[in-house]
Amino acid sequence: xxxxxxxxxxxxxxxxxxxxxxxxxxxxxxxxxxxxxxxxxxxxxxxxxxxxxxxxxxxxxxxxxxxxxxxxxxxxxxxxxxxxxxxxxxxxxxxxxxxxxxxxxxxxxxxxxxxxxxxxxxxxxxxxxxxxxxxxxxxxxxxxxxxxxxxxxxxxxxxxxxxxxxxxxxxxxxxxxxxxxxxxxxxxxxxxxxxxxxxxxxxxxxxxxxxxxxxxxxxxxxxxxxxxxxxxxxxxxxxxxxxxxxxxxxxxxxxxxxxxxxxxxxxxxxxxxxxxxxxxxxxxxxxxxxxxxxxxxxxxxxxxxxxxxxxxxxxxxxxxxxxxxxxxxxxxxxxxx
Amino acid sequence: xxxxxxxxxxxxxxxxxxxxxxxxxxxxxxxxxxxxxxxxxxxxxxxxxxxxxxxxxxxxxxxxxxxxxxxxxxxxxxxxxxxxxxxxxxxxxxxxxxxxxxxxxxxxxxxxxxxxxxxxxxxxxxxxxxxxxxxxxxxxxxxxxxxxxxxxxxxxxxxxxxxxxxxxxxxxxxxxxxxxxxxxxxxxxxxxxxxxxxxxxxxxxxxxxxxxxxxxxxxxxxxxxxxxxxxxxxxxxxxxxxxxxxxxxxxxxxxxxxxxxxxxxxxxxxxxxxxxxxxxxxxxxxxxxxxxxxxxxxxxxxxxxxxxxxxxxxxxxxxxxxxxxxxxxxxxxxxxx
DNA sequence: CTGAAAGCGCTTACAG
DNA sequence: CTGAAAGCGCTTACAG
Numbered sequence: 042x043x044x045x046x047x048x049x050x051x052x053x054x055x056x057x058x059x060x061x062x063x064x065x066x067x068x069x070x071x072x073x074x075x076x077x078x079x080x081x082x083x084x085x086x087x088x089x090x091x092x093x094x095x096x097x098x099x100x101x102x103x104x105x106x107x108x109x110x111x112x113x114x115x116x117x118x119x120x121x122x123x124x125x126x127x128x129x130x131x132x133x134x135x136x137x138x139x140x141x142x143x144x145x146x147x148x149x150x151x152x153x154x155x156x157x158x159x160x161x162x163x164x165x166x167x168x169x170x171x172x173x174x175x176x177x178x179x180x181x182x183x184x185x186x187x188x189x190x191x192x193x194x195x196x197x198x199x200x201x202x203x204x205x206x207x208x209x210x211x212x213x214x215x216x217x218x219x220x221x222x223x224x225x226x227x228x229x230x231x232x233x234x235x236x237x238x239x240x241x242x243x244x245x246x247x248x249x250x251x252x253x254x255x256x257x258x259x260x261x262x263x264x265x266x267x268x269x270x271x272x273x274x275x276x277x278x279x280x281x282x283x284x285x286x287x288x289x290x291x292x293x294x295x296x297x298x299x300x301x302x303x304x305x306x307x308x309x310x311x312x313x314x315x316x317x318x319x320x321x322x323x324x325x326x327x328x329x330x331x332x333x334x335x336x337x338x339x340x341x342x343x344x345x346x347x348x349x350x351x352x353x354x355x356x357x358x359x360x361x362x363x364x365x366x367x368x369x370x371x372x373x374x375x376x377x378x
Numbered sequence: 379x380x381x382x383x384x385x386x387x388x389x390x391x392x393x394x395x396x397x398x399x400x401x402x403x404x405x406x407x408x409x410x411x412x413x414x415x416x417x418x419x420x421x422x423x424x425x426x427x428x429x430x431x432x433x434x435x436x437x438x439x440x441x442x443x444x445x446x447x448x449x450x451x452x453x454x455x456x457x458x459x460x461x462x463x464x465x466x467x468x469x470x471x472x473x474x475x476x477x478x479x480x481x482x483x484x485x486x487x488x489x490x491x492x493x494x495x496x497x498x499x500x501x502x503x504x505x506x507x508x509x510x511x512x513x514x515x516x517x518x519x520x521x522x523x524x525x526x527x528x529x530x531x532x533x534x535x536x537x538x539x540x541x542x543x544x545x546x547x548x549x550x551x552x553x554x555x556x557x558x559x560x561x562x563x564x565x566x567x568x569x570x571x572x573x574x575x576x577x578x579x580x581x582x583x584x585x586x587x588x589x590x591x592x593x594x595x596x597x598x599x600x601x602x603x604x605x606x607x608x609x610x611x612x613x614x615x616x617x618x619x620x621x622x623x624x625x626x627x628x629x630x631x632x633x634x635x636x637x638x639x640x641x642x643x644x645x646x647x648x649x650x651x652x653x654x655x656x657x658x659x660x661x662x663x664x665x666x667x668x669x670x671x672x673x674x675x676x677x678x679x680x681x682x683x684x685x686x687x688x689x690x691x692x693x694x695x696x697x698x699x700x701x702x703x704x705x706x707x708x709x710x711x712x713x714x715x
Numbered sequence: 716c717t718g719a720a721a722g723c724g725c726t727t728a729c730a731g
Numbered sequence: 732c733t734g735a736a737a738g739c740g741c742t743t744a745c746a747g
Binding site: 042085087089090091092094095110111116119135137146149150153154155267268271296297299300303322323325326327328330 | 379422424426427428429431432447448453456472474483486487490491492604605608633634636637640659660662663664665667
Binding site for chain 3: 064
């Protein structure tokens with residue numbers, strides 16, 4: 042393996058000078074830089090970043106921690122974050138965290154190893170954040186996207202969508218179209234803040250119309266996946282008192298529900314109406330096109346990076362920002378006569 | 379930041395002994411190990427892997443390089459690879475490579491930085507492999523999954539599906555059901571070996587029946603994405619001489635095509651039949667359920683890891699293995715009268 | 716069983 | 732503008 046010492050030997054300059062050229066420092070004579078670069082190219086040499094990071098106090102990198110490999114929303118948001126970060130002159134290093142891992146512990150380790158200037162969490166457990174956020178690197182500012190934090194810790198900010206309002210809008214959308222008996226597919230409100238807020242939003246919309254919503258028969262509690270969405274929809278039809286419309290807290294669960302309904306011979310929206318959440322690309326490609334609550338990906342990414350940059354710039358005041366959600370029209374909801 | 383020196387100081391033992399405990403070596407007295415572990419726990423200390431890798435000659439890690447963040451097939455295959463690797467006692471480190479990046483150059487850098495025992499490529503450009511494979515770490519065996527290699531380089535093996543046979547089967551499936559005018563949505567045969575093989579497979583099936591297939595009007599060349607699949611299907615309907623069935627070289631393109639057909643008022647399979655490729659979960663959840671050629675994910679992963687282990691075990695003979703593809707029945711193909 | 720020392724591949728004051 | 736030296740956080744012979 043070629044190292045910086047090999048390049049130094051081959052070029053006739055010292056390791057220090059080679060290092061400077063590799064780092065793009067200007068305090069090297071033109072001719073020296075050219076000569077060294079030639080050797081670097083000849084050997085296809087690239088610096089060992091692990092070794093570099095070990096020595097460097099701080100890098101020009103933003104660490105992006107993506108919670109869950111299968112989350113199409115996050116996959117798509119990562120690109121927006123990448124674009125926003127790149128525009129600031131920093132580069133991004135993305136890492137995926139398993140659904141069940143502690144992202145804060147992981148962040149702590151990665152911060153120590155890669156010395157990023159800041160970190161962006163794409164989704165995160167409120168639990169981990171609250172209990173472990175203090176262990177994040179002192180000087181390393183962080184911003185959480187799509188999840189609220191509420192740690193009060195300096196320089197851990199968040200940009201969230203209005204989950205309560207979005208779910209209330211989803212339910213209202215269905216109620217406005219004559220539906221009276223709603224079914225909801227969502228996560229465990231006891232552990233997921235997002236699910237709790239959204240469930241409350243549904244309750245609020247229903248209550249505002251003097252109707253009732255009984256979680257025991259109308260709320261299918263499950264995980265955010267295709268297969269679980271499928272099962273949840275089935276449960277809702279069996280347990281539910283004749284739901285005419287279903288709100289799924291993610292598009293991917295809604296797609297699972299779509300198939301479950303078809304398998305029971307029910308048409309969407311002819312027999313049951315369906316509304317999703319997230320606004321992933323796929324939602325507008327399926328037949329029928331899904332009505333869904335679109336998370337404003339660019340806004341979340343842009344504001345998140347802007348806030349992170351103010352922290353990096355020296356302002357430690359944490360901010361918790363909430364952005365609105367758009368409803369995307371589709372073909373999956375029917376107006377009852 | 380706490381380092382191994384802090385733990386040494388706090389526990390009263392030397393850095394060497396702490397290092398041994400952290401590495402799980404047995405040559406440390408029970409009482410010492412317990413005492414050190416207590417301090418480690420108290421500080422939530424985790425070793426800096428970057429520093430560890432810098433010193434270690436080789437780690438018990440298999441590096442998995444995933445080409446493309448949006449590839450649902452690879453996302454799913456990664457889990458199978460992870461399972462297969464874990465069963466051998468090694469752990470996996472996954473890294474995503476952008477579609478357009480040179481995965482071999484990236485592998486070279488990561489091998490130097492993390493010293494894996496072996497690397498698994500989930501998808502890879504034949505071009506990069508052929509021109510740059512020699513630059514992979516000398517002693518670092520590699521296996522490429524889903525793409526054939528043909529570098530002849532020692533210890534770069536591959537496990538591929540029979541792309542020619544699979545595409546021929548797809549076309550035959552449609553021809554057997556009375557379709558005479560096929561449309562194909564695929565990649566650029568000039569740069570993608572996979573696309574070239576599959577296109578040839580279609581040609582073979584058509585020719586075997588004494589029919590013809592004109593790429594100029596029946597082959598929509600595009601990228602492997604939802605939106606491009608949508609556009610390609612539209613082009614096929616405009617340019618094509620009345621195709622009655624479409625074979626898309628990936629399920630995700632097929633899903634795009636599904637929507638394109640719906641937007642033109644064409645039913646699947648009533649008006650046009652559709653067959654995909656890959657067998658991703660989503661394919662069996664959409665309505666109509668997609669007929670598709672399923673890549674045998676577990677087999678690819680299992681054999682890939684088995685072969686990698688023989689290389690790690692010392693046998694450098696490269697093997698190129700080809701596995702068959704199953705057809706998954708669905709609701710998207712109609713038999714013509 | 717334990718510790719002192721060398722060194723992995725880099726960067727960065729410091730001196731010239 | 733350039734180089735010698737110290738050190739980032741670890742591991743690993745080597746010696747005891």
